[in-house]
Amino acid sequence: MAYKNKVFIACSLDGFIADKDGKVDWLHSLPVPENEDMGYKKFMSEIDALVMGRVTFETVCSFDVPWPYEKPVFVLSNSLTKVSDEHKGKVQLLKGSCSEILHSLHAKGHQRLYIDGGKTIQRFLKEDLIDEMILTTIPIVLGDGFPLFSPMNQKLEFACTKSRIYAEAIVQNHFIRKR
Amino acid sequence: MAYKNKVFIACSLDGFIADKDGKVDWLHSLPVPENEDMGYKKFMSEIDALVMGRVTFETVCSFDVPWPYEKPVFVLSNSLTKVSDEHKGKVQLLKGSCSEILHSLHAKGHQRLYIDGGKTIQRFLKEDLIDEMILTTIPIVLGDGFPLFSPMNQKLEFACTKSRIYAEAIVQNHFIRKR
Numbered sequence: 080m081a082y083k084n085k086v087f088i089a090c091s092l093d094g095f096i097a098d099k100d101g102k103v104d105w106l107h108s109l110p111v112p113e114n115e116d117m118g119y120k121k122f123m124s125e126i127d128a129l130v131m132g133r134v135t136f137e138t139v140c141s142f143d144v145p146w147p148y149e150k151p152v153f154v155l156s157n158s159l160t161k162v163s164d165e166h167k168g169k170v171q172l173l174k175g176s177c178s179e180i181l182h183s184l185h186a187k188g189h190q191r192l193y194i195d196g197g198k199t200i201q202r203f204l205k206e207d208l209i210d211e212m213i214l215t216t217i218p219i220v221l222g223d224g225f226p227l228f229s230p231m232n233q234k235l236e237f238a239c240t241k242s243r244i245y246a247e248a249i250v251q252n253h254f255i256r257k258r
Numbered sequence: 259m260a261y262k263n264k265v266f267i268a269c270s271l272d273g274f275i276a277d278k279d280g281k282v283d284w285l286h287s288l289p290v291p292e293n294e295d296m297g298y299k300k301f302m303s304e305i306d307a308l309v310m311g312r313v314t315f316e317t318v319c320s321f322d323v324p325w326p327y328e329k330p331v332f333v334l335s336n337s338l339t340k341v342s343d344e345h346k347g348k349v350q351l352l353k354g355s356c357s358e359i360l361h362s363l364h365a366k367g368h369q370r371l372y373i374d375g376g377k378t379i380q381r382f383l384k385e386d387l388i389d390e391m392i393l394t395t396i397p398i399v400l401g402d403g404f405p406l407f408s409p410m411n412q413k414l415e416f417a418c419t420k421s422r423i424y425a426e427a428i429v430q431n432h433f434i435r436k437r
Contacts, residue, residue: 092416092433093407094273105413204399218418218433220383222410228272231401234284237271239397239429242421250418250431254271254397 083191084181084208086200087122088227089215095224096197101138106217111246117215118243118251126150128189130180133159135196136170153184155199177206201229207256212237215251261360262370263387265379266301267406268394274403275376280317285396290425296394297422297430305329307368309359312338314375315349332363334378356385380408386435391416394430 089106090096097103111117129148131139133156139147146169153173154162162170173180184192194203203209214227241253268285269275276282290296308327310318312335318326325348332352333341341349352359363371373382382388393406420432 109415216418216431218416220407220410220414220416222413228399231399234401235399236288237397237399238427239395239423240426242423242429242431244418244421247419248417250421252395252421252429252431 081190082181082185083210084194084203085122085126085191086194086209086212086214087119088195088200088213089217090227091217091219091221091224093220093222094226094228095221096227097138097225098221099223099225101134101225103138105219105221108219109217109246109248111249115245117245117249118213122213123148123150123193126191126193128153128184128187129193129195130155130173130184130199131195132156132197132199134198150193151189153180155180177203177208181208197225197227200227204228204235205231207233207235209235210256212254213251214254215245215249218248218250260369261364262389263360263373263382264301264305264370265373265388265391265393266298267374267379267392268396269406270396270398270400270403272399272401273405273407274400275406276317276404277400278402278404280313280404282317284398284400287398288396288425288427290428294424296424296428297392301392302327302329302372305370305372307332307363307366308372308374309334309352309363309378310373311335311375311378313377329372330368332359334359356382356387360387376404376406379406383407383414384410386412386414388414389435391433392430393433394424394428397427397429 128151130153136154152170155173157174159172194200236257237254238257239252240255243251307330309332315333331349333349334352336353338351373379415436416433417436418431419434422430
């Protein structure tokens, strides 16, 4: 089976995915041509569903844009009990351990998962459940914020298989877990 | 004048330059062809002197290799008072603020400086005194260790101008400070 858990995320040169106030406006502070999505559409075409934490879900909801996902979104939360009418049919709540979550999603036929949001990525990394990471480095040393990585007790070896520079400034590196 | 302060350093995927015991053996855990120096000689040919902290100096001294530098090395230390006979003519001690250090080195005719070692790089970054960073990412999530970057109060914008993959695994990104 082609079970894969993938990450597609932007971070600062010093490894933060959001500033200390949780803001991500600096992600878009460098000029990128409007028609350049840095591989996002292709990536989204290759996943079956998204898995994100509540904080990331609420951040997405706070953006002044229509619901941005065409694929099913599963929000991990112990506190949310139901989704708003606005998100019915688009968002489902899940809780449990990473393996329980994966079991549930695989049973629904979702094999290729986009694992998103700092805390969720960290949870999956800690259990060595991430197979691919496409990391887009916004070349700003931010100084402080929410880190992409968190302390772990084991080393995980990846290999960088692709690297591409966008807008003469931003670099996107593609890492595959070596097993 | 062509005053430049440059960094050439390897770090883990999660941004550590040494593990929690100060060890760097994991840096060499991936196979790289013996004749592949990943741009090190070219980089060294383009600098006039090295500046490193005491900890980095002592780490270099602990390696079972002949003294590895042909260029003058300046070790920043408040505790060392003299260099050993072995390092006479190769190593000089310096102390003071970053600007005092630069003033002293520029007066000696050293314009292009290799700023090395975590604490020293962090000191120079905090004062926005780094012009170029060649960061070689060893694609291992280490989990813990000594970070390359430290908290800062200001954002610094760079641009990634070059990216290259070595040994189908390691990625080297070249960042230039945008001023």
